[in-house]
Amino acid sequence: MADRPMIGITSYAQPARWGAWExxxxxxxxxxxxxxxxxxxxALVVPPSVEAVDETLDVLDGVVFxxxxxxxxxxxxxxxxxxxDPAQARRDAGELALLRRALERDVPTLAICRGFQLLTVARGGDLVQHLPESLGHEGHREVLGAFSEHPVEVKEGTKLAEILGPRHDSVQSSHHQGVGRVGEGLVETAWAEDGSLEGLEDPDKRFAVAVLWHPEMEEDxxxxxxxxxxxxxYRAERSAPRAAIP
Incomplete structure (x- = not known):
């Protein structure tokens, strides 16, 4: 396919094993x-770093957190x-720097699960660290290493509703944390049947959409x-020649 925009995907930063190597x-x-x-x-994998954030965004047309x-x-x-979980300071700092600057530059952004949580933290919100204590069940992550399924209701008039419609029947879920205080400027867009928040977006940005489930695991x-x-x-606008200043 011609004209493929470059989409950065923020990476995990942790030990991995392949063959005899770890x-x-x-x-x-x-x-x-x-x-x-x-x-x-x-797709372009983006390792976490607080260095050269603008240089990174200069080559990207969108970002997935x-x-x-x-x-x-x-x-x-x-x-x-x-x-x-134990803290990963490098990933937290690098992704927060990238997210804040991407929002400032109005780079199209899709934030998934941890990314959803990162968005509200970047805007001054906070998190519920263990949802089963407040919800009374573990339906959003019933088994470690496996996805749980449940529907979400989507708020009319939001960008998320434009994309998915008023209901998404079978989201793939694996989280134990959620949003407490919603970050400044963000709009709530989707909820699970238990009332927990599953979607956020910034209506003042061209595309700043966040979901707590894992759409990468869906056929949709x-x-x-x-x-x-x-x-x-966004890419076309950046590459268009600017009119000369008289």
């Missing part, structure tokens, strides 16, 4: 790459819950298709 690695589950490429984009390990509670002023690629379509427009 080494620190920057990697993403390949479903993210496949989803971007099926939607018409070209991927899932993964819990965000360090210190980033939103909370004490660590016993069920919260409408969220990725919408991101790639917006990234293509």
């Amino acid at each position: 080494l620190p690695a920057a990697l993403v589950p390949f479903h993210y790459v496949e989803s971007v490429e099926r939607a018409g984009g070209r 991927s899932g993964g390990i819990d965000i360090d509670p210190q980033t939103y002023g909370a004490e660590r819950h016993e069920q919260t 690629k409408r969220l990725f298709e919408a991101l790639v379509a917006e990234a293509r427009h």
Whole structure:
């Protein structure tokens, strides 16, 4: 496919094993790459770093903030819950720097699971560190290493509703944390049947959409298709010649 916009995917930063080797690695589950490429984009894995953020965004037409390990509670002023993952300071700092600058530059952004949580933290919100304590069930992550399924209701008039319609019947879910205080400027867009928040977006940006589930695991690629379509427009605008100043 011609005119494939470049979509960055933020990477995990942790040990990985292949063959006889076990080494620190920057990697993403390949479903993210496949989803971007099926939607018409070209995927580029972006390791976490606070360096050269603008240079990174200069070559990207859109960004996917991927899932993964819990965000360090210190980033939103909370004490660590016993069920919260050990901190990954490099990933937290690098992704927060990239996300904040991407929003400032209005780069099309799709934030998934951890990315959803990162978006509200970047805007001054906070997180519920262990949802089963407040919900009374573990339906959003019944088994570690497997996805749970449930429907979500989507708010009319939002960009998410434009993409998915009023209901998405079988989202792929694997999280134990959620949003407490919603970050500044963000709109709530989707909820699970238990009332927990599953979607956020910034209506003032061209495309800043966040979901707590994992659309990369679904056959339905409408969220990725919408991101790639917006990234293509963004790329065209950036490459268009500017009118000379008289």
